[in-house]
Amino acid sequence: MSETIKNFLYLNRRAPYGTIYAWESLEVVLIGAAFDQDVSLAFLDDGVFQLTKGQDTAAVGMKNFSPTYAALGDYEVKKVYIEKESLEERGLSLDDLQHLTWEDEDDDYAEKDSIHLVTRAEMAAIMDGADVVFSF
C-alpha cells in the first residue's frame, strides 16, 4: 500500500462514566486501529480512572466497558501512555490499573506490556510528536 500511515494519538482526560467521552473514544480507537493506522493512547487527568480495576457500573446504569480495554492488544494497539503526575494527584499507582498487553507474533506470541508510565514533560513530547491528536 502506498498510503501514508499516520501516527494517531488519542487523549483520554475524563472519568469513564457520567459522560459518553470515554466510551466514544474507545470505539473510535478500535475503528481507527482496524484501518491499519499507527495508534497510541494517552490517559491523563481524570482519564486515568478509565483503566482502574474492579469497576462496577450497576448503580449508574451504564454498561461496564472496562473489559474492552483488554482487547486493544488484539487490535494492535501497543502503546498506552499513562501520566505519572495524574495518577499521583489522585492517589493512584499503576497497581490500581488494568495490566494491558499485546502478543508479539514475531516472538512466539510473547505477551508484552502495552502500558508505559510517562512524566508530564514526556507526555508533552509525545503529543508534539503525533501527526494527529484527538482529545476526548
Added chain:
Amino acid sequence: MPIEVEGKTFETDEEGYLANINDWEPGVATVMSKEDDLELTDEHWDIINYLREYYEEYQIAPAVRVLTKAVGKKFGKDKGNSKYLYGLFPYGPAKQACRYAGLPKPTGCV
C-alpha cells in the same frame, strides 16, 4: 422482525440482530441459518461459540481482522484467513456469524 424459536419469540433490531444478547440460545442460530438456507456444521459452531466467548470477555464483537487472526491461532493456521470464514458465512463473518451468535453488529462495521 421478531424470530420464533420453538414457540418462543425473540426480539430483533431492524437489521435482524438479536435485541438482547442475554436471550440467546443455540436455537436462535439454527433458526436464523435456516432463513439463509445454510446448514450449520461443527465448523460454524466453532466460530459462533468463539464469538460468544470473545464478547463475554471483552464486551465487544471483534473486527473481522481480529477474528481472522484469532481463529488461525485457535483452530489452525489453515483456518485463519477470510477465504475460510467467508466459505462458512457467505454474507461475511460480521454480518452473519455475529448475528447468529446473538451479538450486536461489530464496532467499525458499516
